[in-house]
Amino acid sequence: MKAFTEQLNDSMNRTELSQDQVFEVLKSMRRRYAVHYLRRENCTVDFADVTDHVAAWECNTTPADLLGKQRKRVYISLYQTHIPALADAGIIDYDPETGKIRPTSRIRVFDDYLNVFTKPTLPWDRYYCGLALGSGLLFVSIWLKLYPMAMLPWFVVMLGVMAAYGMVAAIHYWYTRNTVPETPLELHSTDG
Missing domain, CATH: 1.10.10.10 (Winged helix-like DNA-binding domain superfamily/Winged helix DNA-binding domain)
Incomplete structure (x- = not known):
């Protein structure tokens, strides 16, 4: 030793x-x-x-x-x-x-x-997929010139989407660094 x-x-x-x-x-x-x-x-x-x-x-x-x-x-x-x-x-x-x-x-x-061997306590993959879907719909609606989205300038939309992704990523990082389960993971059931 x-x-x-x-x-x-x-x-x-x-x-x-x-x-x-x-x-x-x-x-x-x-x-x-x-x-x-x-x-x-x-x-x-x-x-x-x-x-x-x-x-x-x-x-x-x-x-x-x-x-x-x-x-x-x-x-x-x-x-x-x-x-x-x-x-x-x-x-x-x-x-x-x-x-x-x-x-x-x-x-x-x-x-x-x-x-x-843990499962995340929040479904982060769904948050990111939802953000991607929302961003895609926003881009398509601007491209198709649908009101009121067509009034938004592209650079504002791009900055907004980048800020949204950055914010979700920062929250995800903070959450995973500061969330520790009450008991050790070895005591948790591994079957679901």
Whole structure:
């Protein structure tokens, strides 16, 4: 583990995480759950909160219904192995004395890996298709000189269409960057 951590630190000082390094960090379910919780909260949290949520997801229960031994087993594993590995990789800032954990901007590198099997919560393809259809109808109505569209100058229409696409793309980008499911995706059913 120490050799991996040193190699990870050396390579991260120069570049972003390689795919192999990302997979090494995410090979443990507990680490994936911890990353999910930290990414969802996106602020400084207590070690105990991370432990409670990881243990609850692992035991398919709620943090309030956890048994002491369930919580303790996960706590020990996170404390000794997983949280230090995430801190060594620069994914989180961790203060063992206060028990505070803060995700760094580097945690976003895992979004693509953790969301690979999800369905988007909004039908973005329909929004883009609707925008394309609406734009096409607008262009055809101007070309056929249908009132009142024929009164619009082409450059105004083009700027409007480009602005509409830009706005939808910006909203789509913001939405996907800032929407994290409540529970880890591994807990979701994959059959539909």
